[in-house]
Amino acid sequence: MRDAGTRHAVQVAVNRGSASARQHSVLVVDDDDNVRSFLVDALTDAGHAVSTAVDGADALDRLQAGTTPCVVLTDLRMPRMDGWELSRAVAKDPQLASIPVVVVTGDKVLSFSSPARDKPWSVTELDSMVQRSCSLHRTGGGRR
Numbered sequence: 001m002r003d004a005g006t007r008h009a010v011q012v013a014v015n016r017g018s019a020s021a022r023q024h025s026v027l028v029v030d031d032d033d034n035v036r037s038f039l040v041d042a043l044t045d046a047g048h049a050v051s052t053a054v055d056g057a058d059a060l061d062r063l064q065a066g067t068t069p070c071v072v073l074t075d076l077r078m079p080r081m082d083g084w085e086l087s088r089a090v091a092k093d094p095q096l097a098s099i100p101v102v103v104v105t106g107d108k109v110l111s112f113s114s115p116a117r118d119k120p121w122s123v124t125e126l127d128s129m130v131q132r133s134c135s136l137h138r139t140g141g142g143r144r
């Protein structure tokens with residue numbers, strides 16, 4: 001039994017390691033160049049594959065053309081199609097409905113440099129949000 005126990009412990013360690021180092025694909029949607037590059041840099045630093053769209057309509061085009069990210073990270077206020085409209089459009093499309101859409105307000109991202117908030121966005125926070133949002137790559141897949 002000692003061997004089985006040891007093997008189990010090793011397996012858990014391996015799973016934990018791969019979960020934290022897991023690369024996800026993220027679609028960043030923002031009409032503001034600065035916010036977009038902040039998010040792209042932060043997520044790339046965290047080891048994820050990042051693609052971008054300049055507004056909700058652009059994002060929807062990309063998704064419907066076959067881009068399937070783990071998670072869509074979108075701004076709220078954008079021309080043509082805003083974050084909520086994008087979120088609703090994704091939820092309504094059976095091909096896309098399983099992709100989580102996280103709406104991030106510009107205010108919250110910009111609060112990165114503001115002392116007013118005690119929990120500013122950081123690379124770590126963004127990374128853990130992506131890890132939590134992605135059900136596709138969750139350790140163990142469909143097995144229990």
Ligand SMILES: [Zn+2]
Pocket residue numbers: 023024025070134135136137
């Ligand atoms: Zn993923």
